[in-house]
Every structure is written in C-alpha cells, then in structure tokens.
Amino acid sequence: MAPKTNEQFKQIRKESKAKILVASLELFAIDGYHNTSISKIAKHAGISKGLLYNYFESKEELLKEVVVMSLEDAMTISEEMLVQLSEMSPSEVMKTSLEMFFQMLIENKTMWKLTFSLAMQITNMPSITEVILKMFGDVLQQFEMVLQLNGYEDYKTEAKLLAAQLDGIALHYIIFEKTYNLEEVKEKLIHKYCKNEK
Amino acid sequence: MAPKTNEQFKQIRKESKAKILVASLELFAIDGYHNTSISKIAKHAGISKGLLYNYFESKEELLKEVVVMSLEDAMTISEEMLVQLSEMSPSEVMKTSLEMFFQMLIENKTMWKLTFSLAMQITNMPSITEVILKMFGDVLQQFEMVLQLNGYEDYKTEAKLLAAQLDGIALHYIIFEKTYNLEEVKEKLIHKYCKNEK
Amino acid sequence: MAPKTNEQFKQIRKESKAKILVASLELFAIDGYHNTSISKIAKHAGISKGLLYNYFESKEELLKEVVVMSLEDAMTISEEMLVQLSEMSPSEVMKTSLEMFFQMLIENKTMWKLTFSLAMQITNMPSITEVILKMFGDVLQQFEMVLQLNGYEDYKTEAKLLAAQLDGIALHYIIFEKTYNLEEVKEKLIHKYCKNEK
Amino acid sequence: MAPKTNEQFKQIRKESKAKILVASLELFAIDGYHNTSISKIAKHAGISKGLLYNYFESKEELLKEVVVMSLEDAMTISEEMLVQLSEMSPSEVMKTSLEMFFQMLIENKTMWKLTFSLAMQITNMPSITEVILKMFGDVLQQFEMVLQLNGYEDYKTEAKLLAAQLDGIALHYIIFEKTYNLEEVKEKLIHKYCKNEK
DNA sequence: AATGAATGAGCCTTCATTCAT
DNA sequence: TATGAATGAAGGCTCATTCAT
Numbered sequence: 001m002a003p004k005t006n007e008q009f010k011q012i013r014k015e016s017k018a019k020i021l022v023a024s025l026e027l028f029a030i031d032g033y034h035n036t037s038i039s040k041i042a043k044h045a046g047i048s049k050g051l052l053y054n055y056f057e058s059k060e061e062l063l064k065e066v067v068v069m070s071l072e073d074a075m076t077i078s079e080e081m082l083v084q085l086s087e088m089s090p091s092e093v094m095k096t097s098l099e100m101f102f103q104m105l106i107e108n109k110t111m112w113k114l115t116f117s118l119a120m121q122i123t124n125m126p127s128i129t130e131v132i133l134k135m136f137g138d139v140l141q142q143f144e145m146v147l148q149l150n151g152y153e154d155y156k157t158e159a160k161l162l163a164a165q166l167d168g169i170a171l172h173y174i175i176f177e178k179t180y181n182l183e184e185v186k187e188k189l190i191h192k193y194c195k196n197e198k
Numbered sequence: 199m200a201p202k203t204n205e206q207f208k209q210i211r212k213e214s215k216a217k218i219l220v221a222s223l224e225l226f227a228i229d230g231y232h233n234t235s236i237s238k239i240a241k242h243a244g245i246s247k248g249l250l251y252n253y254f255e256s257k258e259e260l261l262k263e264v265v266v267m268s269l270e271d272a273m274t275i276s277e278e279m280l281v282q283l284s285e286m287s288p289s290e291v292m293k294t295s296l297e298m299f300f301q302m303l304i305e306n307k308t309m310w311k312l313t314f315s316l317a318m319q320i321t322n323m324p325s326i327t328e329v330i331l332k333m334f335g336d337v338l339q340q341f342e343m344v345l346q347l348n349g350y351e352d353y354k355t356e357a358k359l360l361a362a363q364l365d366g367i368a369l370h371y372i373i374f375e376k377t378y379n380l381e382e383v384k385e386k387l388i389h390k391y392c393k394n395e396k
Numbered sequence: 397m398a399p400k401t402n403e404q405f406k407q408i409r410k411e412s413k414a415k416i417l418v419a420s421l422e423l424f425a426i427d428g429y430h431n432t433s434i435s436k437i438a439k440h441a442g443i444s445k446g447l448l449y450n451y452f453e454s455k456e457e458l459l460k461e462v463v464v465m466s467l468e469d470a471m472t473i474s475e476e477m478l479v480q481l482s483e484m485s486p487s488e489v490m491k492t493s494l495e496m497f498f499q500m501l502i503e504n505k506t507m508w509k510l511t512f513s514l515a516m517q518i519t520n521m522p523s524i525t526e527v528i529l530k531m532f533g534d535v536l537q538q539f540e541m542v543l544q545l546n547g548y549e550d551y552k553t554e555a556k557l558l559a560a561q562l563d564g565i566a567l568h569y570i571i572f573e574k575t576y577n578l579e580e581v582k583e584k585l586i587h588k589y590c591k592n593e594k
Numbered sequence: 595m596a597p598k599t600n601e602q603f604k605q606i607r608k609e610s611k612a613k614i615l616v617a618s619l620e621l622f623a624i625d626g627y628h629n630t631s632i633s634k635i636a637k638h639a640g641i642s643k644g645l646l647y648n649y650f651e652s653k654e655e656l657l658k659e660v661v662v663m664s665l666e667d668a669m670t671i672s673e674e675m676l677v678q679l680s681e682m683s684p685s686e687v688m689k690t691s692l693e694m695f696f697q698m699l700i701e702n703k704t705m706w707k708l709t710f711s712l713a714m715q716i717t718n719m720p721s722i723t724e725v726i727l728k729m730f731g732d733v734l735q736q737f738e739m740v741l742q743l744n745g746y747e748d749y750k751t752e753a754k755l756l757a758a759q760l761d762g763i764a765l766h767y768i769i770f771e772k773t774y775n776l777e778e779v780k781e782k783l784i785h786k787y788c789k790n791e792k
Numbered sequence: 793a794a795t796g797a798a799t800g801a802g803c804c805t806t807c808a809t810t811c812a813t
Numbered sequence: 814t815a816t817g818a819a820t821g822a823a824g825g826c827t828c829a830t831t832c833a834t
C-alpha cells in the first residue's frame with residue numbers, strides 16, 4: 001500500500017477537526033460550556049479523548065475555535081448576501097438585511113445561543129471575549145452602512161438602536177424557545193424600518 | 199454566661215445570610231454560576247465554607263435565593279415608581295417608564311448581568327428558570343399596558359418589540375461596559391417613543 | 397432564691413447525661429454509629445450541641461459510655477435474676493437462664509443490635525472493644541456455671557457452643573427482624589437443653 | 595504507534611478492577627464500610643482516587659460488587675462440594691457439610707467478617723441488604739435439606755437452630771480472633787450432630 | 793449550665809489533561 | 814494517527830468540635 005501523501009493527511013486532519021468542532025458546538029450550545037465534558041464531546045464526535053488533544057491544546061482553545069468557526073460561517077453567508085445587496089435600491093437593501101438577520105437567527109440558533117451564553121461569561125477568557133466583541137462590532141458596522149444608505153441622519157446612533165433591537169429579539173427567541181412568535185415580530189420590525197420613519 | 203438570646207441569634211443569622219447573598223450575587227454576576235465555587239464565595243464573604251451550608255442547603259438553593267432577592271429588590275423599586283405613574287398623562291407615563299428602565303439598568307447592573315447570564319447558562323434548574331422567565335414576562339406586561347394607554351393599536355406586538363429593544367440595549371450595556379454610550383441611546387429611544395410614531 | 401446545692405447540680409447533671417445516653421443508644425442502634433451525627437443526637441435529646449460536649453469529651457467517648465451503660469443495665473437485670481436462681485434445682489436454673497436470655501433479647505433488642513454492630517468494627521476503638529469483649533466473656537462464664545451445675549462433663553466447650561447458639565439466634569433475630577419466629581426457636585432450644593442430652 | 599488492542603485494554607481493566615476489589619474487601623472487612631474512605635482504598639490498591647471511578651460508579655456500587663464477588667467465590671466452592679455429597683450416606687453428608695462450613699469459615703474469614711459487618715451496618719442500601727439476606731437464606735435451605743435427609747422430623751426448626759449455631763460460632767471466631775479455639779468447637783459440634791440425637 | 797454560630801478537615805465525586813502503547 | 818487507562822487538582826458537601834456570649 002502506498003503511504004498516504006501529505007495532502008491526504010491534511011485532508012484527514014481537516015475532517016477530523018471539523019467533526020470535533022461540530023460536535024462541540026452542538027453540545028456547548030445545548031448544555032453550556034461547563035456542563036460539556038471532553039469525554040462527552042469525544043463520544044459525540046466518535047473519537048477518543050486522546051485524539052481530541054491532538055487537534056486542540058485545551059478545552060478553552062477548542063471553545064475558541066468553535067466560536068471562530070461559527071463566526072466565520074456566519075461571515076461567509078453574510079458576505080455572499082452582501083454581494084447581492086450591491087445591486088439593490090436602498091430600501092431593498094434595508095429589507096433584505098433584516099430578512100437576512102432573521103434567516104440566520106433561525107438557521108443558526110445554536111450558534112446564537114452559544115454566543116450569547118459566552119458573551120455573559122466573558123471575564124475569564126480574554127481571547128474569546130475578543131472574538132465575540134468583534135462580531136457584535138461587525139454587525140453594528142454593517143447596519144450603520146445600511147442606515148446611512150437609507151438616508152438616516154443620525155445613522156450611528158440609529159444603528160446602535162437597531163442592533164440592540166435585533167439582539168434583543170434574538171435573546172428572547174432563544175430564551176422563550178417555541179413560545180416565541182418570531183414571524184410576528186419580524187413582520188412588524190420590517191414594516192417599521194421600511195416605511196418612512198427616519 | 200447566659201446563652202445568647204433568640205433575638206441575638208436571629209440578628210446574627212440575618213447579617214451572615216445577607217453577607218453571603220451579596221457576595222454570591224457579585225461573583226455569580228461577574229464570573230457566572232459555574233465559574234464561582236463555594237470556596238470563592240466563602241472567601242469573598244469572609245466566612246468559612248462550612249458556615250455557608252448553615253444558611254443554604256446547596257449551591258443551587260443559594261443561587262435561587264440570590265435571584266429571588268435581586269428580583270424582589272427590583273420589584274420594590276418598580277412598584278414605588280408605578281404609584282407615581284398613576285397620576286400622569288399617557289405620554290408622561292411612556293417617558294417615565296422608559297426613564298425608569300434606564301435608571302434601574304444603571305443602578306442594578308449586577309442584577310441584570312446575573313439575569314442574562316442565568317437565562318443562557320441554566321439548564322435543568324426549573325425552579326430558577328421559572329423565576330427568570332416570570333421576570334421577563336412581567337416587564338413585557340408592563341409595557342403592554344403603557345403602549346395600550348398611549349393608543350398603540352397593535353400594542354401586544356409593539357410591546358414585544360419594545361421589550362426586545364430594551365433587553366437588547368441592556369445586553370449591549372452589559373457586554374460593552376464602559377465603552378457603551380448608554381445616555382445617547384436612551385435619548386434617542388425616548389425621542390422615538392415619545393413623538394408621534396404609532 | 398437560694399443557690400442550688402451541690403447535690404442538686406449533681407442530680408441535674410446526672411439526668412441530662414442519662415437523657416443524652418438514651419437518645420444516643422436509640423439512634424446508634426437504629427442508624428448506626430456513623431450515620432448518627434452529634435446534631436441529630438442533640439436534637440433527639442432536646443439539648444444543644446454545645447451542651448453535649450459539656451458531658452462527653454467526644455463522640456467516641458459518648459459511644460463508649462452508651463455501651464457501658466447498656467451493659468450495666470443488662471448486668472443489673474441479670475444479677476437480680478441470679479439471686480432467684482440460687483434457690484432452684486439445676487434443671488430449673490437451666491430453663492430459667494435460657495428464658496432470661498430470650499426475654500432480654502426481646503426487651504433490649506436495640507442494645508443487642510448496637511453491640512453486634514460494634515463488635516464487628518472493633519479495630520479502631522480499643523476502649524470499646526474491651527467492654528464488648530468483657531460482655532461476651534461474662535455471658536460465657538455464666539453459662540459455664542449453669543452447665544456445670546447440670547452435670548455436663550465437658551461444660552467449658554459446651555458453654556462455648558451454647559453461647560454461640562444464643563448469639564447466633566440473636567443475630568438472626570436482629571437481621572431478619574419481624575420475619576424471624578423467635579418463639580419457635582426458643583421452645584425448641586429449651587426443649588433440647590432441658591431433656592437428657594448431656 | 596498503534597493504539598492498544600481491545601484485548602489488551604480488556605486485560606488491563608480486568609486486572610485493575612480485581613486489584614481494587616481485593617483491596618476494598620480487605621479494608622471493608624477490617625475497618626467497616628464507613629471507616630473506609632475511597633482514598634484509603636486507592637492507596638491500598640496502589641492506584642489514584644480518580645481511577646477507581648473509572649471502574650465503579652460510586653462507593654456503594656463498589657461495595658455491592660465486593661459483596662457479590664465474595665458470595666460468588668463462596669458459592670463456587672460450595673457447589674463443588676455439593677457434587678461430592680451426592681454420593682454419600684446421610685450421616686456422611688451431615689458430617690461433610692459441617693466440615694465444609696468450618697473450612698469455608700477459615701478460608702474466607704475476611705468474607706465472613708464483611709458479611710456480618712454489613713448485616714449490622716447497612717441501613718438504606720436495599721440492593722446490598724438483599725444480597726446478604728439471600729446468602730443467609732441459602733445456607734439455611736442447604737441445612738434444611740441435610741437435616742431432612744438425616745431423618746430429623748422437625749427439620750425446618752432444627753435447621754434454624756443449626757444455622758444460628760453456625761453463625762454464632764462464626765461470629766465468635768471473628769470477634770475473638772486467635773483467642774478462639776475453633777477446632778475444639780468444631781469437634782464437639784460434629785460429635786453432637788453425627789450421633790443419634792434427633 | 794446552655795446556646796448555636798463558626799470552623800476546618802475530610803469525604804465522595806468529576807474532569808481536564810497526560811502518556812504508554 | 815489513535816486509544817483509553819491513569820492522574821491529580823478541584824468541586825460540593827458533611828460533621829465533629831470549639832467558642833463567645
């Protein structure tokens with residue numbers, strides 16, 4: 001049998017890593033970071049505990065990579081959408097941006113839950129704090145653009161309000177779970193921001 | 199010679215309990231429930247680990263009492279303010295309610311932090327979840343009233359939006375700490391809700 | 397008010413001590429030594445934890461005194477009965493001795509349970525071991541006398557057998573509780589030892 | 595390089611488990627269940643505290659397995675002997691059974707000590723109580739058979755007496771240790787039961 | 793004599809991490 | 814690369830004992 005090429009090894013590593021990251025994300029989001037043991041993750045990912053340490057230096061490092069991965073995923077989607085936005089009218093951009101947000105909220109509920117959860121326990125893990133804060137900042141910036149584009153004068157403050165509004169909705173959606181009527185809120189919000197209330 | 203009187207013991211118990219509750223609130227809010235060990239709490243409160251169990255049956259029970267205490271504090275303030283509202287005009291009620299919210303946010307930052315933190319972290323602690331959910335519900339209800347009073351037709355959905363808006367602001371205020379310009383956001387929000395945008 | 401006399405103080409001390417000893421015996425026998433906390437004993441005796449240490453140096457010391465008290469009680473009863481035996485015929489002595497044993501077993505089940513329980517965990521408490529061993533020795537000696545009196549040639553070995561027989565019955569009675577038909581066994585045993593089977 | 599094979603792991607597990615069980619049996623029997631800490635067991639077995647929980651879910655579970663192991667050992671021996679009995683005359687069966695008992699008492703002194711100790715100490719551990727009671731029941735049943743075979747009319751009650759006799763002897767043997775002349779008692783007992791005293 | 797708040801050692805248990813294979 | 818046995822620090826909790834009053 002021919003020895004595996006470097007390429008093949010890299011591929012295997014990448015896949016194994018991905019498998020662990022996905023498993024971790026799920027467990028961290030559902031049970032919380034502290035209630036998720038390395039053992040559980042390894043079992044959930046179908047590998048041994050030892051192997052996990054071959055890919056990640058520590059549990060905290062693993063968490064950080066989970067967060068980074070999640071955010072990168074989100075950014076990728078977001079950027080793809082931004083391309084589409086470039087050809088729209090300002091009011092269409094506004095509407096689409098909001099719809100994008102709700103879509104991502106629904107599709108990545110797990111990630112949102114993890115993000116909020118971590119955002120609250122930030123104190124002890126600076127490296128993770130940083131990533132999380134960056135993400136909140138990015139969203140803010142994006143909405144600043146959209147609002148400016150739509151002619152909002154005080155667009156910086158307005159963006160802060162809108163970002164807070166959206167994060168608040170996300171928070172409630174996560175907390176109240178199935179009880180929460182996200183669709184209703186979404187319609188109302190879009191209606192508000194896509195009329196003439198500058 | 200004589201044993202301490204009942205009164206004396208009661209006093210001592212009350213003070214020690216309060217001391218523990220305050221220490222716990224701070225640590226739970228800052229470091230999160232899981233990152234706060236009984237040892238840390240005891241040290242922070244200046245007592246021995248063992249004594250803590252003279253007052254609270256378990257760590258979970260302690261958390262519950264911390265939450266209840268915090269909410270009772272908040273409710274007391276809130277109710278005092280509600281009395282004042284009864285004599286105001288609808289628009290004044292609106293404005294005052296919002297101002298009240300921001301005031302409580304600033305004054306009870308620790309409690310807010312704890313609440314959000316728990317909302318995300320606590321799995322499998324029904325008695326605490328219950329208390330937290332009740333609190334979110336109460337705020338919502340209060341704003342439904344205010345909005346209805348101010349003639350909002352779709353006041354139920356509007357209340358959901360407003361509650362989310364406020365919780366979102368609180369969230370950002372907690373996450374960004376001193377970086378966050380709360381005053382600016384407050385002015386803008388009040389301005390929005392106290393003009394004619396129903 | 398006249399100050400209490402020394403006699404009165406002594407009396408109070410004696411009564412308090414007795415109250416504690418009785419409470420301890422009950423709890424030790426039912427729940428076992430290790431499952432019985434000083435707190436429980438104090439509560440059961442209706443006094444404070446602190447006071448208990450006024451009368452007994454330590455938990456182990458308390459146990460020792462409980463054992464001693466129990467055995468003294470048993471000895472007292474036993475000796476009273478011995479007086480009666482002195483006027484009987486050998487075979488009557490035999491029968492009465494056995495009946496005495498069964499009566500004491502029923503009336504002092506608690507004490508028997510404690511005794512056996514302690515007898516098994518002897519290693520760590522020499523002072524208690526001593527007392528327990530003495531008790532077993534006393535019973536043995538007593539039955540040696542009875543058997544000798546009844547003309548058993550090899551009365552020393554016979555006494556060992558009889559003592560073992562009785563302790564075995566006691567053991568089963570304690571272990572099987574209500575399931576055990578003590579009366580049936582008693583009749584059979586008396587029948588065996590009071591016929592002509594030397 | 596290659597990971598250990600399943601076979602190797604199984605072997606390691608088996609040996610470690612056995613090591614722990616043996617250490618536990620000794621300590622439980624000597625010091626009693628409550629006086630034996632997990633730390634002591636680990637030290638005695640030459641392993642770390644943590645490893646113990648790799649093999650046993652809890653201290654109670656460990657105790658249970660110790661008991662089960664002990665009884666299985668005893669049963670194995672017992673059954674091997676029963677085979678031999680099938681070809682003997684009734685009086686030979688009687689004699690051999692008694693001799694078997696004494697042999698097992700000597701060879702498995704530790705197990706007997708543990709059994710008695712637990713019988714007295716264990717409250718609220720139904721699964722273990724059950725096993726212990728079953729064992730006493732088994733011995734009883736076996737002797738019922740033997741006595742019936744030997745023509746004892748009231749063999750059920752006689753078996754209770756004999757079982758008590760034997761357990762009493764075992765108890766004394768355990769309590770008095772080297773002081774106890776087991777051989778003398780054995781001879782006498784066999785002599786009694788193998789003559790004509792029905 | 794009497795109280796119970798307070799202490800601290802020790803218990804059982806969990807789990808991130810290491811390591812021989 | 815891959816395994817899981819093994820470790821040890823730390824966590825929540827209990828309880829005998831002390832002490833100020």
